[in-house]
Amino acid sequence: AQTVTQSQPEMSVQEAETVTLSCTYDTSESNYYLFWYKQPPSRQMILVIRQEAYKQQNATENRFSVNFQKAAKSFSLKISDSQLGDTAMYFCALHNTGRRALTFGSGTRLQVQP
């Protein structure tokens, strides 16, 4: 079975500063995809960034980047220059190529303080 663990239920960061959200996972598959989604108060799930397991290079998307450590099964999200609009629930997710569904972590609630 696949599992995704987010050990930080809540985090807070000052505007313009950098914050890192942690995620670890477990899977028996050799090829898979990892995602970070944000869920603002509107509850719309929004894709933040994705990473293919076979790529060693860490994905980046503007202010968002990941630190993907395949051997350690770790997939952390770094948000640089935090903005008030980054306030949201962040979910780490693992794609199951067999069922094509996502397995989600429990989420980290991020509050960006002005």
Next chain:
Amino acid sequence: GAVVSQHPSRVICKSGTSVKIECRSLDFQATTMFWYRQFPKQSLMLMATSNEGSKATYEQGVEKDKFLINHASLTLSTLTVTSAHPEDSSFYICSAPRGLQETQYFGPGTRLLVL
């Protein structure tokens, strides 16, 4: 980016009635869609996989007869909550995968309240 719509966004119904929720992929075709349930301040829990042209696949513990899924076309999946009870009150979200990376795009969700 890909767009997935969901309707209605909010529904209030009486106990014992049935409620239908629609999920549409607006700018791409989806042979597979997923239905999730989310309780307040919790993560998304996969309920079932909707397959166009075949039966849905339900996760363990999800009642097939209570949560009817129909994937009528390549752009539409429906979830019908039959004989709804207050414990069915929740936030229901659908998603559809697109692209080689199987990125899932989510609908805006439906908030169901059963009185």
